[in-house]
Amino acid sequence: MHDxxxxxxxxxxxxxxxxxxxxxxxxxxxxxxxxxxxxxxxxADLEVFRALLxxxxxxxxxxxxxxxxxxxxxxxxxxxxxxxxxxxxGLPRVxxxxxxxxxxxxxxxxxxRGYVDGVIDSEEGRDTP
Numbered sequence: 001m002h003d004x005x006x007x008x009x010x011x012x013x014x015x016x017x018x019x020x021x022x023x024x025x026x027x028x029x030x031x032x033x034x035x036x037x038x039x040x041x042x043x044a045d046l047e048v049f050r051a052l053l054x055x056x057x058x059x060x061x062x063x064x065x066x067x068x069x070x071x072x073x074x075x076x077x078x079x080x081x082x083x084x085x086x087x088x089x090g091l092p093r094v095x096x097x098x099x100x101x102x103x104x105x106x107x108x109x110x111x112x113r114g115y116v117d118g119v120i121d122s123e124e125g126r127d128t129p
Contacts, residue, residue: 028090039087049112050076052119059105073101
């Protein structure tokens with residue numbers, strides 16, 4: 001299995017600041033069937049969002065972080081990698097905020113969903129005489 005996660009700069013370091021988070025090798029319960037289906041649906045949605053929004057200059061999505069309470073601006077490739085990691089490993093990746101993102105370049109998941117729905121509705125309206 002290929003892991004596209006960045007290399008751990010603290011690998012093997014006895015002073016690793018993440019050491020208190022637990023052993024990364026400990027067993028994680030696999031995703032339930034419903035959880036896997038949800039992640040697969042998110043991946044499919046993400047592909048559609050990107051196909052429609054990236055040509056308009058949208059670089060990714062903004063996600064309100066439940067851990068730190070701040071919005072995170074995540075580009076398309078990183079979002080895809082994070083969802084694949086969740087699907088493959090059963091856990092989300094530890095996240096780092098983007099370096100000086102321009103919030104104008106990102107939209108929320110809800111906005112992207114609404115935009116796609118609007119495109120679908122407008123296409124359906126064209127099919128009706």
